[in-house]
Amino acid sequence: MKTIDLSGKPCPIPVIEAKKALAKQGGQKILFKVDNSATVKNLNKMADACGYEFSFTEHGPGVFEVIIGGGEKGSVEPMNEDELPFVCCNSQAENIVVTIGSKAMGKGSEELGRILIKSFIYSLTELPIPPKYLILFNSGVFLAVEGANTIEDLKRLKEKGTEILSCGTCLDYFKLQDKLAVGTVTDMYGTTEKMVSAGKLINI
Amino acid sequence: MEYIITFKNTNHAIQAEQFLIERKIPLGVLPLPSQISAGCGICLRIPPQEIKAALLALTNLDIKILGVYTKANPRGTGSAIFTEITNWSRLMD
Numbered sequence: 083m084k085t086i087d088l089s090g091k092p093c094p095i096p097v098i099e100a101k102k103a104l105a106k107q108g109g110q111k112i113l114f115k116v117d118n119s120a121t122v123k124n125l126n127k128m129a130d131a132c133g134y135e136f137s138f139t140e141h142g143p144g145v146f147e148v149i150i151g152g153g154e155k156g157s158v159e160p161m162n163e164d165e166l167p168f169v170c171c172n173s174q175a176e177n178i179v180v181t182i183g184s185k186a187m188g189k190g191s192e193e194l195g196r197i198l199i200k201s202f203i204y205s206l207t208e209l210p211i212p213p214k215y216l217i218l219f220n221s222g223v224f225l226a227v228e229g230a231n232t233i234e235d236l237k238r239l240k241e242k243g244t245e246i247l248s249c250g251t252c253l254d255y256f257k258l259q260d261k262l263a264v265g266t267v268t269d270m271y272g273t274t275e276k277m278v279s280a281g282k283l284i285n286i
Numbered sequence: 287m288e289y290i291i292t293f294k295n296t297n298h299a300i301q302a303e304q305f306l307i308e309r310k311i312p313l314g315v316l317p318l319p320s321q322i323s324a325g326c327g328i329c330l331r332i333p334p335q336e337i338k339a340a341l342l343a344l345t346n347l348d349i350k351i352l353g354v355y356t357k358a359n360p361r362g363t364g365s366a367i368f369t370e371i372t373n374w375s376r377l378m379d
Contacts, residue, residue: 197299198328201315204316205316
C-alpha cells in the first residue's frame with residue numbers, strides 16, 4: 083500500500099492532498115500519516131463524502147495512521163476545494179498558544195494582577211481543549227519556578243497536554259535557571275516559531 | 287477533595303492569599319466557580335489537611351470569610367461539585 087506522510091501540514095492541506103492522491107490512484111487504498119485528531123476527523127468526512135472506506139489507528143499522542151480507499155462506490159467525482167465537507171475550526175482550536183509575559187495580569191494594580199494571573203492559569207486547566215503551548219517570558223517565568231503557587235495548576239495543565247515553555251534568557255536574567263519546577267526551557271526561535279504557527283495566539 | 291474559601295471582596299481575597307503564603311500554607315487561587323453564587327471573583331482553595339490552619343490563621347486578619355465549600359470531582363464527570371459548609375467554624379476545632 084502506498085504511504086503518504088501528511089504530518090506537519092496545516093489544515094486543510096492534508097485533506098486536499100489526500101483527495102488528490104486518491105483520485106490519482108483510482109481510489110485504491112492509501113495509508114496517510116497525520117499528527118492530529120482534527121485531521122483524522124476531516125479525512126473521515128472527506129472519505130465518507132467520496133464513498134471511500136475509512137479506518138484509522140492511533141499509535142500515540144500525535145501519531146495517527148489513516149487508511150482510505152476502496153469502498154463500494156469507489157471514487158466519486160472530485161469536488162472543488164471549497165465544497166470539501168469539513169471545517170478547520172477544530173484544527174484551530176487544537177493549536178491555541180498562550181503567552182504570558184508578566185507575573186501580573188493586566189496593568190493598573192500589580193497586586194491585583196498577581197492574583198488575577200493565578201486565577202487565569204487555573205481557568206486554563208478547566209478548558210475543554212487545553213492550549214497546545216503555554217509560553218512564559220520576562221517575569222512570567224516566575225509562575226513556573228519553585229515556590230510559586232501556580233506550579234500545581236501548571237502541572238495539571240501539562241497533564242492535560244499543554245506544553246509549558248519558559249524563556250531561557252529570562253530564567254538566566256532572574257537567576258532562576260536551577261529553579262524551574264514545571265515544563266522545559268525554550269529560546270526565542272522556539273517562541274517565535276510557535277507564535278507564528280498558532281491557530282489562536284493569546285498574549286497576556 | 288479540597289476546600290474553597292470565598293470572600294466579600296477582592297481586597298480581602300488578596301490579603302488572605304498573601305497572609306497564608308507568608309505562613310507557608312499551601313493554597314491555590316481560582317475564579318469564583320459559577321456554581322457558587324456569593325462572593326467576589328477570586329477565591330482560594332486549600333488542601334484538606336491545611337484547612338484548619340488556614341481558617342485559624344485568617345481569624346487574625348480583619349477580613350470576612352463569606353463561605354467555605356468542599357470541591358469534589360466525581361469520577362466520570364467533567365464538572366466539579368461544590369457543597370457549602372454552613373457551620374465551617376467547626377473546621378477550626
